[in-house]
Amino acid sequence: MTKVTMTINGKSVAGDVGGNTLLSSFLRDDLRLTGTHIGCDTSQCGACVVHVNGRPVKSCTMFAAEAEGAEVSTIEGQANADGSLNVIQQAFQDHHGLQCGFCTPGMVMTAAALLKENPKPTVTEVREHLEGNICRCTGYHNIVKAIMAASGQDVSAIAAE
Amino acid sequence: MPKDDGIGAATVRREDVRFLTGVGQYTDDIKAYGETVAVFARSTVANGVIKSIDTTTAAGMPGVLAIFTGEDFAEVGGNPAGWLINSRDGTPMHEPKRPVLAHGKVRHVGDAYAAVIAETLEQAKNAVEAIEADIEELDAIVNMKDALAGSNYVHDEIGTNQCFDWGWIEDNRDATDAAIKGAHHVTTLELVNNRLVPNAMEPRSSRAEYKAAGDEYVLHTTSQNPHLTRLLISAFVLGIPENKLTVIAPDVGGGFGSKIYHYGEEALVLAAAKKLGRPVTWTADRTEAFLTDAHGRDHVTKIELAMDAEGNFLAFRTETLANVGAYLSNFSTATPTFLHGTLMAGNYTVPNVYVNVKAVFTNTAPVDAYRGAGRPEATYSLERVIDKAAREIGRDPIELRRQNFIKPDQYPFASAAGLEYDSGNYDALMDKMEEVADMAGFAARRKASEAKGLLRGFGVNAYIEACGIAPSNLVGVLGSRVGLYDAATVRVNATGNLSVMVGAHSHGQGHETAFPQVVAEMLGIDASTIDIVHGDTSKIPFGMGTYGSRSLAVCGSAVVRATEKVINKAKKIAAHMLEVSDGDIELKDGQFSVAGTDKSVSFGEVALKAYIPHEFPLEDIEPGLEETAFYDPANFTYPSGAYCCEVELDPETGKVSVERMTAVDDFGNVINPMIVTGQVHGGLGQGIGQALLENTTYDENGQLLSASYMDYTMPRADDLPFYTVDHSQGNPCTHNPLGVKGCGEAGAIGSPPTVVNAVIDAMQSGGKNVTHIDMPVTPHRVWSAMQNA
Known part of the structure; x- marks a missing residue:
């Protein structure tokens, strides 16, 4: 077992992990941060995306020990300080960008990373950026629309409701 | 106009907050x-x-x-x-x-x-x-035809790989055969409805x-x-x-069925x-x-359409091999039979329909209902053979469909496949589709595609489905071993808020938002005071769950019935409080008032009185305010739609992309249009996935070659377009209290034939006489078909 310490959603945490403990397992099983989801076993679905030192990472592709000293943020740390939904979360609700909710944490974290790098993406850029996140419920229409809206762009031309 | 949170309002979903903040509780989180x-x-x-x-x-x-x-x-x-x-x-x-x-x-x-x-x-x-x-x-038994011919059995004790050999309707067989034999023109199509993995x-x-x-x-x-x-x-x-x-x-x-x-x-x-x-x-x-997980589809079908010299449909005859896999999953025998054969008259006045389905055991995963369940298979067969027929006799595919549509004055309509459709207007759906899809602009868009060296195809489809599953008496006669009612309890708590226990389960459908809209509308109170309780057998009277686009049509009807009972009792309590007879009490905007006077008590005051029954007429009314209703539908509901799409096809590579996708549906009345639109979007995504991308492949040894997201092509954001969705042409269901028909499966039913019809049109526009291509329409299949044409 290895002792690891890292900052998660602004709080310092420590734990003992095996050499093969994935970051996703450390978050879910040890810290009980179960908002990070596991939807596949080939690093394809993106339900486990978190930010490590500001960059989006599929937490099932990284060992917990590799995050030693890192700043990690997860879906549980995304809301505003007063507990209200942040701009991206609110856009997902306003534009019905989620149904069953299982892929949603990864979608929100991936969208946040996109908008940080590219604050006014085109629709094509949004769709390409979501290549690593699978949703089975929405047909992506409202996810793309929500991200465009979260970027402050006019989405009225994208079909209503 | 609807209230902000009543029937017809596009209320945002309350359940979203827990999912967006990571505090949802899925099974593995507990x-x-x-x-x-x-x-x-x-x-x-x-x-x-x-x-x-x-x-x-x-x-x-x-x-x-x-x-x-x-x-x-x-x-x-x-x-x-x-x-x-x-x-x-x-x-x-x-x-x-x-x-x-x-x-x-x-x-x-x-x-x-x-x-x-x-x-x-x-x-x-x-x-x-x-x-x-x-x-x-x-030796593995994988191919259905081999399974039926061979003497190697999945289950040795039954001595055959054929589970059943079903005919629907057997009494119509001779008439259908005769109609086909004597027809002016018969179009024949052999097709495969590809096996899919639901992939929740x-x-x-x-x-x-x-x-x-x-x-x-x-x-x-x-x-x-x-x-x-x-x-x-x-x-x-x-x-x-x-x-x-x-x-x-x-x-x-x-879930999607799985x-x-x-x-x-x-x-x-x-x-x-x-x-x-x-x-x-x-x-x-x-x-x-x-x-x-139980897989979906996996039919091998031959369908024939017989027409007279004017293009009137005389008969559909279908032979299908349906793979049930290695064991019978719970609904696996209903899916290829009563959810498929009974829909084989489609939207049409065709007088003769006969369907034969042989279900086959193989050494593969069990196959059962997947979004649409039998109805996508029916629609795909019908709408592909109609399109082929239109080409063969030189008719416009929309006009040929319109000519054979059931007309609005023919309802209730007894279909040749044994169902009684209660309401619909397929021409109005087609009119709306032509308008919102901007069909008039297609020629210019085709020209623009061709200028880029691409072929552009237009595909159309009409569908009907049987939802709101299902009347228990009817399905009992047909072999169902369960009843298909649903149940709800409306509990008014003493302080005036409500817990509504429902048998339907929400796993993306937004029941926690939509069901309170119904109750709020009926009681005239704020929907935020109403909570839905679902998914727990210790809290809910009973329920048959969520599938077959049944939640609102069946469980929603139970909610209405239970709420009506609550209103009836609350009126009695209010009448006592106001010292009048309950026939004089009116409920409006959450107030119980005496007609023609300014005397009233609020819903909250009545609730409190029910639980603190001082000066209460115990001889007439029990304390408490909680009612349960079981609702068993009188018929299926019959959503219908007209869909079209435009594809671009690269003749150099065979790659197809869906550029425009339009879905116009008749869902009857709509409770929350935002949620309904989202349901259609999801179905379209899965249907386009089936048409272009998804395939479940077993090799001859029964090894699943497509068992990961590296191998099974899930639709991703850059594979799919924005969709145009319209449900303005609703004809209310005539037999449930909300007039609703169900919307969960429509997109997955209507879209696959639309896409394939468009791909055929694109190839034809490039001078290639390809009349059929199997799903998924991969670049390899398209390119090969065009080379061989």
């Missing part, structure tokens, strides 16, 4: 002291005899708490089929036992023959590797606890219908009395939890999901 983990040993061969299983080494490994094999469940019941189908000769279908764990033989890759319970996942996985199973591999993003998971104090079990499981799961476990498999077994489906990450059914893993964790006295959780990894 943990308590003493957790243990189950991992299954699964067959790596498709067909084999289990000679021996030696667990000695595994049992001694670190952390191992228990090991189960098929032997341990040899005496308990099998997981049954929910629908009895009789063959044309009157003999009942073959129903081989589906055990908790394979015993004697393994019958598909992934078939579980043992399970290890250990302290940790890693320990359980290591112990599974150490189980020494001597399994003698036999949350893999299946089951967690059991046993409470010795009361001899009680609690099962958390990824289910679309926890009561049905409880019923199957109690009545057929383990025999745990229903009053000792609570089944809870908490947040569930999508989580309707009871699976052996649920029984295993229950048995293990009792043996160990500790919680036991099994969660599938994605590979297990591919190997063991």
Whole structure:
């Protein structure tokens, strides 16, 4: 077992992990941060995306020990300080960008990373950026629309409701 | 205009907040002291005899708490089929036992023959590797035609791979044959409806606890219908009395049909939890999901359409081989029969329909209902053969459909396939589709595509489906072993807020938002004071769950009935409080008032009086304000639609992309248009996935070649377009109180033939006389078809 310490959603945490403990397992099983989801076993679905030192990472592709000293943020740390939904979360609700909710944490974290790098993406850029996140419920229409809206762009031309 | 949160309002979903902040509670998120983990040993061969299983080494490994094999469940019941189908000769279908764990033989890759319970996942996985199973591999039965011809059987004891040979309607067979024989023109099409893996993003998971104090079990499981799961476990498999077994489906990450059914893993964790006295959780990894979730579709069909000289449809005749896989999943026998054959008259006045379906056992995963369930297969066959026929006789595909549509003044309409359609207007749907899809602009868009060296095709489709499943009396006659009503309890609490317990389960459909809109509208109160309780058998009277686009049409109707009862009783209480007779009381905007006076009491005051019944007329009214209703529908509901799409096809590579997709649906009345639109979007995404991308491939040895997201092509954001969705042309259902028809499956039913028809049109526009191509329409298939044309 290895002792690891890292900052998660602004709080310092420590734990003992095996050499093969994935970051996703450390978050879910040890810290009980179960908002990070596991939807596949080939690093394809993106339900486990978190930010490590500001960059989006599929937490099932990284060992917990590799995050030693890192700043990690997860879906549980995304809301505003007063507990209200942040701009991206609110856009997902306003534009019905989620149904069953299982892929949603990864979608929100991936969208946040996109908008940080590219604050006014085109629709094509949004769709390409979501290549690593699978949703089975929405047909992506409202996810793309929500991200465009979260970027402050006019989405009225994208079909209503 | 609708109220902000009443019927017809696009209210944003309240459930979103927990999902967006990471505090949803899915089965695998639930943990308590003493957790243990189950991992299954699964067959790596498709067909084999289990000679021996030696667990000695595994049992001694670190952390191992228990090991189960098929032997341990040899005496308990099998997981049954929910629908009895009789063959044309009157003999009942073959129903081989589906055990908790394979015993004697393994019958598909992934078939579980043992399970290890250990302290940790890693320990359980290591112990599974150490189980020494001597399994003698036999030739696999994979192809359906070979299965019917050969003498190698999936289930030796039944001596055939044919589960049943079903005819619908058998009395129509001769007339249909005669109509085809004497027709002016007959169009014939052979097609494959490709096997799909549902792929809910949350893999299946089951967690059991046993409470010795009361001899009680609690099962958390990824289910679309926890009561049905409880019923199957109690009545057929383990025999745990229903009053000792609570089944809870908490947040569930999508289902699409695959989580309707009871699976052996649920029984295993229950048995293990009792043996160990500790919680036991099994969660599938994605590979297990591919190997063991019930798959969908997998039909091989020949369809013929007979027409007279004017293009009037005279008959549809269909022969289908339907793969049921290695075991009968719970609805697997209903899906290719009564959810498919009864829809084979489509939207048309055709007088003769005959359908023959042979269901075939193979050494593959069980096949059952997947979004649409039988109705996509029916629509695909019909709408592809109609399109082919239009080309053969030189008719416009829209005009040929319109000519044969049932007209609005013909309802109720008795279809030639045995259903009575209650309402619809297919021409109005087609009109709307032509408008919102800007069909007039197609020629210019085709020109623009051609200027880029691409072909552009237009495809159209009309569909009808039978939803709101289903009238119990009718399905009972047809072989169903369950009733298909639903139930709701409306509990008005003393302080005036409401808990509404519903039998439908929400796993993405937004019930927690939409159902309160209905109750709020009826009571004239704020929807935020109403909460839905679902998914817990200990809290809800009963329920048959969510599938077949039934939640609102059936369970929503139960909610309406229970709310009506609440209003009736509340009026009596109000009348007492206001010292008038209850016939004088009116309910409006949450106030009970005496007609023609300014005397009134609020809904909240009535609720409080019901629970603090001072000066209460106990001889007339019981205290409390809570009512339950069971609702059994009088008929199916019949949503319908007109869809079209435009594809671009690159003749150099064969790659097809959907550029425009339009869905115009008649869902009857709509409670929350935002949610309804979202349901259509999702169906379209899955339908386009079926048409262009998704294929489940077994090799000749029964190995699943497409068992991961590296191999099975899930639609991604950059594979799909924005959709144009319209549901303004609603004709209310005539027989349920809300006038609703159901919207969950439409997109997946209407879109595959639309896309394939457009691909054919694109190839034809490039001078290639390709008349059919099978799904998924991959670049390789398109390119090959064009080279050979």
